[in-house]
Amino acid sequence: MSTHNFVRCSNCAVSKFCLPHTLSGEDIGQLEGIVQQKRVLHPGEALYQSGDQFEGLYAISSGSFKSVVIASNGDSQITQFAFPGEILGFDAYHGKSHNTFAEALETSSVCFLPHSQLETLAQKVPALQNQLYNLFSAEIQENNEFLLMMGKRSAEDRLAALLMNVSSRYSQRGYSATHFRLSMSRTDIANYLGLTIETVSRLIRRFQKEALIEVNQRDITITDLVGLSELAGTHCSHVEQPSNAG
Amino acid sequence: MSTHNFVRCSNCAVSKFCLPHTLSGEDIGQLEGIVQQKRVLHPGEALYQSGDQFEGLYAISSGSFKSVVIASNGDSQITQFAFPGEILGFDAYHGKSHNTFAEALETSSVCFLPHSQLETLAQKVPALQNQLYNLFSAEIQENNEFLLMMGKRSAEDRLAALLMNVSSRYSQRGYSATHFRLSMSRTDIANYLGLTIETVSRLIRRFQKEALIEVNQRDITITDLVGLSELAGTHCSHVEQPSNAG
DNA sequence: CGAAGAATTGATTGTTGTCAACACACGTGG
DNA sequence: CCACGTGTGTTGACAACAATCAATTCTTCG
Numbered sequence: 001m002s003t004h005n006f007v008r009c010s011n012c013a014v015s016k017f018c019l020p021h022t023l024s025g026e027d028i029g030q031l032e033g034i035v036q037q038k039r040v041l042h043p044g045e046a047l048y049q050s051g052d053q054f055e056g057l058y059a060i061s062s063g064s065f066k067s068v069v070i071a072s073n074g075d076s077q078i079t080q081f082a083f084p085g086e087i088l089g090f091d092a093y094h095g096k097s098h099n100t101f102a103e104a105l106e107t108s109s110v111c112f113l114p115h116s117q118l119e120t121l122a123q124k125v126p127a128l129q130n131q132l133y134n135l136f137s138a139e140i141q142e143n144n145e146f147l148l149m150m151g152k153r154s155a156e157d158r159l160a161a162l163l164m165n166v167s168s169r170y171s172q173r174g175y176s177a178t179h180f181r182l183s184m185s186r187t188d189i190a191n192y193l194g195l196t197i198e199t200v201s202r203l204i205r206r207f208q209k210e211a212l213i214e215v216n217q218r219d220i221t222i223t224d225l226v227g228l229s230e231l232a233g234t235h236c237s238h239v240e241q242p243s244n245a246g
Numbered sequence: 247m248s249t250h251n252f253v254r255c256s257n258c259a260v261s262k263f264c265l266p267h268t269l270s271g272e273d274i275g276q277l278e279g280i281v282q283q284k285r286v287l288h289p290g291e292a293l294y295q296s297g298d299q300f301e302g303l304y305a306i307s308s309g310s311f312k313s314v315v316i317a318s319n320g321d322s323q324i325t326q327f328a329f330p331g332e333i334l335g336f337d338a339y340h341g342k343s344h345n346t347f348a349e350a351l352e353t354s355s356v357c358f359l360p361h362s363q364l365e366t367l368a369q370k371v372p373a374l375q376n377q378l379y380n381l382f383s384a385e386i387q388e389n390n391e392f393l394l395m396m397g398k399r400s401a402e403d404r405l406a407a408l409l410m411n412v413s414s415r416y417s418q419r420g421y422s423a424t425h426f427r428l429s430m431s432r433t434d435i436a437n438y439l440g441l442t443i444e445t446v447s448r449l450i451r452r453f454q455k456e457a458l459i460e461v462n463q464r465d466i467t468i469t470d471l472v473g474l475s476e477l478a479g480t481h482c483s484h485v486e487q488p489s490n491a492g
Numbered sequence: 493c494g495a496a497g498a499a500t501t502g503a504t505t506g507t508t509g510t511c512a513a514c515a516c517a518c519g520t521g522g
Numbered sequence: 523c524c525a526c527g528t529g530t531g532t533t534g535a536c537a538a539c540a541a542t543c544a545a546t547t548c549t550t551c552g
Contacts, residue, residue, distance in 0.1 A: 071398065072479065079390050090386055092383055093379045094379035095380060100390055133339045134342065136339060137336065138342070143325075143386065144325050144337060145315065146393070147323055147389070148315050148321065150393065151437070151439075152323055155539075194398070195540075195541090196540075198500080198542085400508095431530075433531090442508075445507090445508060445509075446531095447532055448533080450532095463531090
């Protein structure tokens, strides 16, 4: 129920992670013409439900979300955590209905991109069309990487990878790579990683004992970024590589 | 090196599972203008490699493939098995390079859709554009379902789900839902399901003992489709539901 | 202050992985 | 036609990682 009538992507702090990323100033202007005002969601509120007809894409402008797929037996699986600048809703693009629901992890705000207007504009602006394709492919690639992790890595590796992933995304957005507050609960982390909450709790403790991280509730301080990234098995760009004695 | 100069989607046995699915006769005619002749691949041959620049999409006209993502430490994870009518290459659409490679499991043939021509045509033919979006979304949705399986289901459930999935896809294509020959090795199955080959072997034996399936090498006969689908936890459309005493 | 939810910790079980030996199918060459 | 070798799959014994069950502690919030 907030009431910004004009969204200004060009002023937005997260535009470089968002749809406008590859667009020219002029194209961004056109995009601003169709972006609807920010909507604020409170923790636990859903952006859309599983089964909802697709209406358009949501660009996260602040806060964070989880995407969750539900099995017929009631089991649920978090498929992604989403941060400012990232887009939600690709699972149902065009005629489909969502097979996930998206829920705010904290007080968050989103910009809405109505499907029909976005489609019309994408046909006129090739850079926007390309950017949409890029985001589609990126989502598929990330999913592939995540599958690799779920299929081949131990519980310890998976948790390390999640922490590094979150660290990397905070870092990209100008926040500290080594100190941040998790917006997701232990339960969410366990669900996302395909583990139990007890296992996650024990792993966090182990990481503390091994002096990889310090933990106070949801506050995380990474004290050994290199050690953690080695566990994670990913060479994250924001970590100084040992071989590179800067 | 086969030499069909004109591909006739309208005559193709698998067109109803492929790109032309939602297109009118006239639109299919336009599509036929850009589809390149079939290419034949032998078992183990790759359609594209991980890291290759995107050139276009491949529509499987016969045979089957696996898509594989590789970790920096050499681990690999099969992310999908693909059958006739299905499209490979979406992970790199537009500017990206592939993060998977696609390899033929048996002697197979594909039609090639060059990126630039496909894009030009999609801009002129809205139904084609929409179909592309549908395939993108479908791939993301399938990935979400697969993630749910990997995160929440036991080894037994996963193997049952794979068998039901293969059964369902054969059935859709007019083959028997209960008797088929797997084109993938035990090793491939184990990798895909995030298990070891030994576990897969033992589970297959258990399914035989429980009279769910009969197995002779890669020949599978499903003797209890309902029982298997209950294990799989999916209500497959080609299974007579117990409640429906038709 | 008390209640409910979230997280931690401990004890134990069990599913799946690991290591190792063996069986079987398939191809080649004698 | 059979011996042989290789790759693929099977089976067994055992170990380990993570799940389950259960009890506590910590947090949050009315």
